[in-house]
Amino acid sequence: GQNIDQPTEMTATEGAIVQINCTYQTSGFNGLFWYQQHAGEAPTFLSYNVLDGLEEKGRFSSFLSRSKGYSYLLLKELQMKDSASYLCAVRDGDYKLSFGAGTTVTVRA
Amino acid sequence: IAGITQAPTSQILAAGRRMTLRCTQDMRHNAMYWYRQDLGLGLRLIHYSNTAGTTGKGEVPDGYSVSRANTDDFPLTLASAVPSQTSVYFCASSRQGSTDTQYFGPGTRLTVL
Numbered sequence: 172g173q174n175i176d177q178p179t180e181m182t183a184t185e186g187a188i189v190q191i192n193c194t195y196q197t198s199g200f201n202g203l204f205w206y207q208q209h210a211g212e213a214p215t216f217l218s219y220n221v222l223d224g225l226e227e228k229g230r231f232s233s234f235l236s237r238s239k240g241y242s243y244l245l246l247k248e249l250q251m252k253d254s255a256s257y258l259c260a261v262r263d264g265d266y267k268l269s270f271g272a273g274t275t276v277t278v279r280a
Numbered sequence: 281i282a283g284i285t286q287a288p289t290s291q292i293l294a295a296g297r298r299m300t301l302r303c304t305q306d307m308r309h310n311a312m313y314w315y316r317q318d319l320g321l322g323l324r325l326i327h328y329s330n331t332a333g334t335t336g337k338g339e340v341p342d343g344y345s346v347s348r349a350n351t352d353d354f355p356l357t358l359a360s361a362v363p364s365q366t367s368v369y370f371c372a373s374s375r376q377g378s379t380d381t382q383y384f385g386p387g388t389r390l391t392v393l
Contacts, residue, residue: 175322204381213370213384214323258322266379269339272322 173197175271177259182277183249191244191257191274199264205233205244206258208273214258218244246276254278283307284385286371292391293361301356301388303371311374312354313338313382314346316367323370329354361392 174196183189195203202221206214220226220235220242232245246253256273263269284305293299303312310331315323315338325338329348343365345357354373358365369388374380 201379206384213386216381216383219381260323267338268325268382270323272320 173261173263173269175259175261175269177257177271177274179272180275180277182279184279185249185251187249189246189249189276191246191259191276193242193244193259193271195240195242195259195261195271197240197261197263197269200237201262201264201266203233203235203242203262204260204268205231205242206260208256208258210255217257249278251278251280284371284373284383286369286385286388288388289386290389290391292393293358295362295392296360299358299361299390301358301369301371301390303354303356303385304352305354305371305373305385306352307373307375307383308351309373309375309383310351311376311380312348313372313374314344314354314356315370315372316340316365317370317387318367326356326369361390363392366390366392 177193205217207217208214218233225234230247235242256275258273259271287302313328314326317323324340326344327346329335332348332351335346371385372382374382
């Protein structure tokens with residue numbers, strides 16, 4: 172099976188920056204996704220990386236290093252509404268999508 | 281409607297009963313998926329369909345069946361529910377199948393007693 176690891180929980184202060192790391196070991200690689208999931212709601216798509224480097228989208232950025240099997244999601248200028256779970260998902264060589272268990276981010280005032 | 285809808289929102293079910301979770305999308309997406317989400321385990325794929333008329337097994341298919349009679353609907357059936365099927369179930373769809381981003385429905389919270 173696939174192995175996708177991310178921290179269980181992180182806490183940060185409003186206005187700060189938080190970096191959520193994701194490491195993966197999969198049979199082949201065809202892209203990495205980040206989803207945001209508020210409690211009791213559906214996951215919503217945040218970002219997609221298939222090539223090495225940084226993808227920036229407003230306050231959120233996602234980085235990928237395929238050789239290291241590593242990605243991170245960077246959340247800048249944290250707001251209370253950013254309190255949520257963040258899911259890392261990797262598409263393997265057979266184009267199957269596997270999810271990590273998610274990182275719960277709590278933003279404090 | 282716009283996007284993906286699921287019904288019911290939540291359900292409490294006696295073990296041994298049959299249950300069908302409904303999923304409908306109006307985006308004309310070709311591919312649809314069923315996941316279950318359990319605390320600490322993340323989302324796990326149950327079944328998928330790359331196009332109407334075809335289905336495939338995911339990571340945890342036992343105890344579940346699906347059908348894809350048309351593009352819009354992808355029901356998930358539990359033939360004889362067991363307590364280990366207590367979970368939150370999410371339906372998702374993507375435009376062209378496994379190469380595209382998946383978009384999720386609001387989920388069904390199922391409790392089997």
